[in-house]
Amino acid sequence: MSNTKDLDKKYVLPTYARADVEFVSGDNAKLYDANGKRYIDFASGIAVCSVGHANKRVNDAICNQLSKLTHTSNLYYIAPQAKAAQKIVEASGYDMKCFFGNSGAEANEGAIKIARKFGEKEGELKRYKVITLQHSFHGRTITTVKATGQSYMHNYFGPYPDGFVYADDINHVESLVDDHTCAVMIELVQGEGGVQPLDREAVQKLAKFLKSKNVLLIIDEVQTGVYRTGKFLASNYYDIEPDIVTLAKGLGGGVPIGVVMTTHKDVFSAGDHGSTFGGNFLSATAACEVMDILDEMYDEGTLQKSIDYFDDSLEKFYSAHRDIFTSKVGIGMMCGLRVKDGDTLAKIILNAREEGVIVLRAGRDTLRLLPALTITKEEIDEGFEALNRVLSSL
Structure with a gap:
């Protein structure tokens, strides 16, 4: 020691x-x-x-994969990545596609990029604002620190990207939506904010309102996802249909992995986003085995x-x-x-x-x-x- x-x-x-x-x-x-x-x-x-x-199951799956290939890059097809995406989408119950990165912060960065490109494509005005909640936590990159609604984290590293607005609570979000808003990003159970679940009816009301305004709902499930709340996603527990979901933490069982998944399957074109390591043979194989284990536990x-x-x-x-x-x-x-x-x-x-x-x-x-x-x-x-x-x- x-x-x-x-x-x-x-x-x-x-x-x-x-x-x-x-x-x-x-x-x-x-x-x-x-x-x-x-x-x-x-x-x-x-x-x-x-x-x-x-x-043991995860270790065996990883060791078997390591004896063949660890990494080739996303310039080529990766079978475990495609299988992991299928397992994730089917478990979610949503009609989505996945992008793989290496962490929750990366997944949330991807979500913000999707939302802002959506705002560029769909609105007459440039829509770029993202509303988050006070006491939220979305990561430690420059952008996700700014997306985090805790003022003590907004230090040292500025200037920060513009376009983030913080609601006092879930009921305050609607009043902040304007013609420049492209998305609302929330955790359904705020982890770093004190393990605080949001009110279910208030979340459902907000989801319906955002649909009517063509504003995207991003659910940060970095901590709540992969059966942590009993359902595959906390979004399933809250009975809502988000436009974007982010995952990480428990998905790899200890191997770094992050995922952003969205119903807007064509929002990105080749070259809009990328990752050298994301979803490689190692992390995707681990995710597939973790998914199999937890799917079985859930079904049984x-x-x-x-x-x-x-x-x-x-x-x-x-x-x-x-x-x-x-x-x-x-x-x-x-x-x-x-x-x-x-x-x-x-x-x-x-x-x-x-x-x-x-x-x-x-x-x-x-x-x-x-x-x-x-x-x-x-x-x-x-x-x-x-x-x-x-x-x-x-």
Whole structure:
């Protein structure tokens, strides 16, 4: 551990406030550090390791592909990419096509480019404005930082691209739509904003309004997508039909991948957008296997059983500690508990790691839980037993 810390300090830019731990192996929802200590992982790499750590099916699929080809570039046809696109579109239930990149930020950049080209083609006026919500998070590129509706992130790196407008809440969006608006981009459950689900009826009302105005609805499903909320997309849960959807995180099971998919299949022409690595043999093969595993779990009902068991366990934990938590939030396996103050939240996260369970912060006051969708009842029980010890020691 000390050697890794020394190398990191000497050679890696200090953009992360790293926890004092080095993980070296894992097994489903369990992690092991360099000292052999075991942890229950209620974070899954920030919703990335959707089918757990060291998933044998994913590993076997990747190893088999690596023995043949890793990368050729998007100048040629890539069979796993085409298959991954088919699986994603069919699971979504929408009539869309996909573009593959490497991250959620890239997917959101692609969504913004689609929306602005749509505004150029369809409107008499140049439509370029994109409305997002306060407390949103859409990425860390120059453009997606500006799209993020959190003012503290709009520092150091300006000047930023123009054309982003922030609504106070979902009910404020309609009043901001004007002749220059091409799209509205929202997360149905705001992750970094505190695991805050949007009101279902308000979202449906907004979707209908935007259709009437020929303004695109972009749903950022980077964190909510790939069965995180129990449905393949949170958009399915909200019963809406977006024009553009973005995915990343859990799709590759730990291999970097991002996807933007849209009903506007002809908006891009050759050369309008591209990616050297996006959707290559490695990442697309991983995505195909992850999709197969989670599709099976969804069809068999085992996914919903896991969600129900985790939710019941979380409810018991919340009810036992009402002196610490003020409310329970989230949908499916994207869960949060509001903590009475930030200092207490910081202590919980630190002490949880010492007790052998990994949890996250969201916003200023939310304990965030994002377990692997394949987590077992035994792993859930062990994790909450550790959290109960943490709360008892405060």
